[in-house]
Amino acid sequence: MTARETDVAALAAGVAAGERRALARAITLVESGRADHRAQALDLLERLRADGSPARGRQALRLGLSGTPGVGKSTFIESFGLMLTARGLRVAVLAVDPSSARSGGSILGDKTRMEQLSRDPRAFIRPSPSQAQMGGVARRTREAVALCEAAGFDIILIETVGVGQSETVVAELCDIFLLLLAPAGGDELQGVKRGIMEMADLILVNKADGDLKPAALRTMADYAGALRLLRRRPQDPEGFPKAMCVSALATEGLAVAWDEMQALTAWRRQNGHWEARRAAQARHWFEEEVRQGLLAALGRDPARGMLEDLGQAVTAGSLTPEAAAVRLLASLA
Secondary structure, X not given: OOHHHHHHHHHHHHHHOOOHHHHHHHHHHHHOOOHHHHHHHHHHHHHHHOOOOOOOOOOOEEEEEEOOOOOOHHHHHHHHHHHHHHOOOOEEEEEEEOOOOOOOOOOOXXXXXXXXXXXXXOEEEEEEEOOOOOOOOOOOHHHHHHHHHHOOOXXXXXXXXXXXXXXXXXXXXXXXXXXXXXXXXXOXXXXXXXXXXXXXXXXXXXXXXXXXXXHHHHHHHHHHHHHHHOOOOOOOOOOOOEEEEOEOOOOEOHHHHHHHHXXXXXXXXXXXXXXXXXXXXXXXXXXHHXXXXXXXXXXXXXHHOHXXXXXXXXXXXXXXXXXXXXXXXXXXX
C-alpha cells in the first residue's frame, strides 16, 4: 500500500470513527479543486461506502434551511441545534457563505455567530464558501453531507447563503426543506410564486416574540392560507406543507416544529417517498457532475479550442450565445 493510500485509509477510518479532526480534513479534501486531491476524495468516499466499512449504510436526517439575510438563520440553527443535542442527538451544520464575485473570498463567520453550539461536543459546524456556485450551496456540499453521515451524525443542517427565491438547489440535498421568514416582511403572498416556496416543507415565521408576535401570527396566517391554494404534492401527507411560528431567541415553537419534521419524515418513510426522493437526488447530482465535468474538460483540452474561440466571438458580438452553443455541441457529435 502506497503512502497516499495509507493516508486515505487512515482518514476514512477516522471519519467512520466520528473523529471531528478527521471529518474536518475530509471536507477540506473534497472541497479542493486540485486534480490529485479530487482523486483522493473519490477514493475516500468509496472506502466509506464499501462493504465492511463501519460507515456503510449510515443515514442522517438532512434538513435544508433557507431564508433572506437578517431573518435569523444562525440564531435559529443555534437554538434548534442546542435543543437537539440536549436530547442526545449529534448535529452537523454545513453553512454556506457567499463568496465575493471580485476576490473569491468569504467571511465564514458562522462559528462566531453560533458560539454556544460551536462549543457543544455533540455538534460540528463547518462553514464553506459558495465559490460563485448558483443556488445557495457550494458545489461539494453534497459530498460534505455524505461525510457527515459517515461520521455518524443524526441530523445535518444545510444553511444556504440566503439570496432569496433562487435557492432551490438545496431541495436536491435535503430530506426536509425549511424556509425561514421574518414577520411583516413586505408582501407575504409573494411566496406563492413558483420556486422556493413550492419546495418548502415547513415555513417557519421567526421572531414571534415581544412586539413582533402579532405580526408573526398574521404572517403565518397569510402563508397558511396561501399554501392551501397550492396543489398537494404526492410526497406530502394531509396538512403539508404548513406554516408555523417560532422564536429562536426565546426558544419557543422549536420543539413543536421538530415534532412536525419527525412526523413528516415517518410518513414519507412508511409510504416509500423517502428512498424514492434520495434516489432521484442521486440521479440529479450524477447529471450535474457530468455537466460540470464536460465544461471543465472543454476548457482544459487544447484540441477543444473551439470553446475559447466561440467564447471570444460571443464576447465580440459576432455570434449569439445560442448559435455558439449549437456549433460547439455539433462538433462533439
